[in-house]
Amino acid sequence: MSSSSRTSTVLTAAAVTVLGGLVAYAVYFDYKRRNDSDFRKKLRKEKKKVTKQTQQAQAAADAASEVSAAAIKDALLKIREEEIPPTPDEKEGYFMMQVQIGDQLVQKGPSFYLPAACAFFRALRVYPSPVEFIMMVQSTLPAPIFKIFMELVNTDVASRVEGYYDHFPPKRMNVSIHASEPEGDKPAKKILIAAKDFEAGDIIYTESPFVVALDADLEGKGTHCSYCFRRIEEGQSFVAEADKLGAVFCSTDCQTKANLDWNNMLFGREPVLPPELDPSVVGNPTDSDGREAAQTAYVKWLKAKARQPNVLGARFVAKQIAHETSKLVKGKDNALQAEAALLADGGELYSVSDHMERLRFVEGNVTDEEVKLLQAVFGAALPGLEQSVNEERLAVLVGKMAYNAIGITPDGGRDDKSVSDARPEDQERTRTPQGTQRQLGSGLYLVSSYLAHSCDPSTRPSFVVGSNELQLFATRPLKKGEELTIAYVDVAQHADESAEAARRRRRVELARGWKFKCECERCLAEAVQDVEKEDAELGVDKDGAKVEQVMRHEKLPGAGMGVD
Ligand SMILES: [Zn+2]
Ligand SMILES: [Zn+2]
Structure with missing residues (x-):
């Protein structure tokens, strides 16, 4: 790969990773820029100063000083250890200060190029729109300093991308992720492996869901908690009057958590920004009527047309914004910050989008109508937030929910669900060993999303x-390094079917739901004669799951597929 295309690849990754993670801050920043005249003045002044001073410096600097890659890496490691100021006001002050320091260093000549580039890199770390900032410094910094600055950016992005699987899954979960060797025309695939030995029946790990949704017929019915799925005794339920969805909770605790995660953003009327960030909205929510109208229209659509992956997708976006917003508030007892720390060792290094963008997906089912309704809900909650969804992004997200969601079946699940009249190819499927029919609802589990399917699985969720x-149990003794698999569908041979019929049933379901033909050991051992005819029936040729473009260059330990 040439160095210019490599730069553009890494830059794309930088933009997507950083922008994805900073949506809420960017929106807040923009909101302030529009509403606070002092802030606007200050920004303009700083920008002018940068331009003038750097032009002078450019004239003086004609010789590029060579800075070694090792020196750049060293500098980067030190900067990474520095704490980023948490609140927007502190971020702003820090940004201004770093730009000033950078300007002064630029004028001191070539031996100060690296420290100057470092100052601008520190400023970039807190600037909500990194690409905009990179373009700004490109046109104002002397070329040799800009080159060092970009080396810092690229090294930082590359090591963040490459180091992800050293931090995720967290060590306490006893599993790690491994890239399988590519075989023939089959590309390398990430699988979950045991990080130590287990006996049959051992609990390998427990994992909380990132987002959940009750089945449509249970949501709002009052029999189960919308957040934890607990059965609700009569007269024990909690419902918010303003909640357009009519979600029912088992306790105020669940209600509070759901509001914090997604419910208020999508269906409630409380301000979206914490009062610390925007005191003007306390007791005076912005455009409450507009918000209610947008929510009413969205809920009407949800009840008539939504499928579960779409509900999960909307909740995911809302929770992602909540996560980013939570980072802006310092020293508060903060459940979302605690969750981020649990998701990966050194959780503050990675944001929700880092976890999400690596998951495989199938094509998501999203309409223009849904996108517009959802944009209206977000935009009415806080102007600017409508940018957090567009059709392309939502389709990928919904596709990830469809591909990765696990059916939640406490105590074996339910047996009272009416049989769906949808065509078999349109039926909703989640990864549920008892069959999707038995789930109370479904959820996205970030680590468990890496569990591949087998018709003779080495683990089972409970x-x-x-x-x-979710508790993951070993179904047989497992050695360290062995792959962990679950059954995505009901793989048991029922009393009324032959082994051949059972094999066909599960393989058809897998092909419809996850777009692959199962080639697990059991399927191969039970194979019938006419394999070609059978494959044609399944209608899937090779694995149809997709990976996002930015992640294709990622390097895994021992995988040999990294950026050059
Ligand atoms: Zn509950
Ligand atoms: Zn199989």
Whole structure:
């Protein structure tokens, strides 16, 4: 790969990774820029100063000083250890200060080029729109300093991308992710492996869902908690009057958590920014009527047309914004910050989008109508937030929910669901060993999303009664390094079917839901004669799951598929 195309690849990754993670801050920044005249003045002044001073410096600097890659890496490691100021006001002050320091160093000559580039790199770390900032310094910094600055940016992005699987899954979960060797025309695939030995029946890990949704017929019915799925005794339920969806909770605790995660953003009327960030909205929510109208229209659509992956997708976006917003508030007892720390060792290094963008997906089912309704809900909650969804992004997200969601079946699940009249190819499927029909609802589990399917699985998911926390059990003794698999569909041979019929049933379901033909050991051992005819029936040729473009260059330990 040439160095210019490499730069553009890494830059794309930088833009997507950083922008994805900073949506809420960018929106807040923009909001302030539009509403605070002092802030606007200050920004303009700083920008002018940068331009003038750097032009002078450019004239003086004609010889490029060579800075070694090792020196750049060293400098980067030190900067990474520095704490980023948490609140927007502190970020702003820090940004201004770093730009000033950078300007002064630029004028001191070539031996100060690296420290100057470092100052601008520090400024970039807190600037909400990194690409904009990079373009700004490109036109104002002397070329040799800009070159060093870009080396810092590229090294930082590359090591963040490459180091992800050293931090995720967290060590306490006893599993790690490994890239399988590519075989023939089959590309390398990430699989989950045991990080130590297990006995049959051992709990390998427990994992909380990132987002959940009750089945449509249970949401708002009052029998199960919308957040934890616990059964609700009569007269024990909690409902918010303003909640357009009519979600029912088992406790104020669940209600509070749901509001914090997604419910207020999508269906409630409380301000979206914490009062610390925007005191003007306390007791005076912005355009409450507009918000209610947008939510009413969206809920009407949800109830008539939404499928579960779409509900999960909308909740995911809302929760992602909540996560980013939570980072802006310092020293508060903060459940979302605590969750980020649990998701990966050194959780502050990675944002929700880092976890999400690596997951495989199938094509998501999204309409223009849905996108517009959802944009209206977000935009009415806080002007600017409508940018957090567009059709392309939502389709990928919904496709990830469809591909990765696991059916939640506490105590074996339910048996009272009416049989769906949808065509078999349109039926909703989640990864549920008892069959999707038995789930109370589904959820996205970030680590468990890496569990591949097998018709003779090495593990099984289980849920304690009254909870949607997933416990992963070993079904047989497992050695360290062995692959962990679950059954995505009901793989048992029922009393009324032959082994051949059972094999066909599960393979058809897998092909419809996850777009692959199962080639697990059991399927191969039970194979019928006419394999070609059978493959044609399944209608899938090779694995149809997709990976996002930015992630294709990622390097895994031992995978040999990194950026050059
Ligand atoms: Zn609950
Ligand atoms: Zn199989």
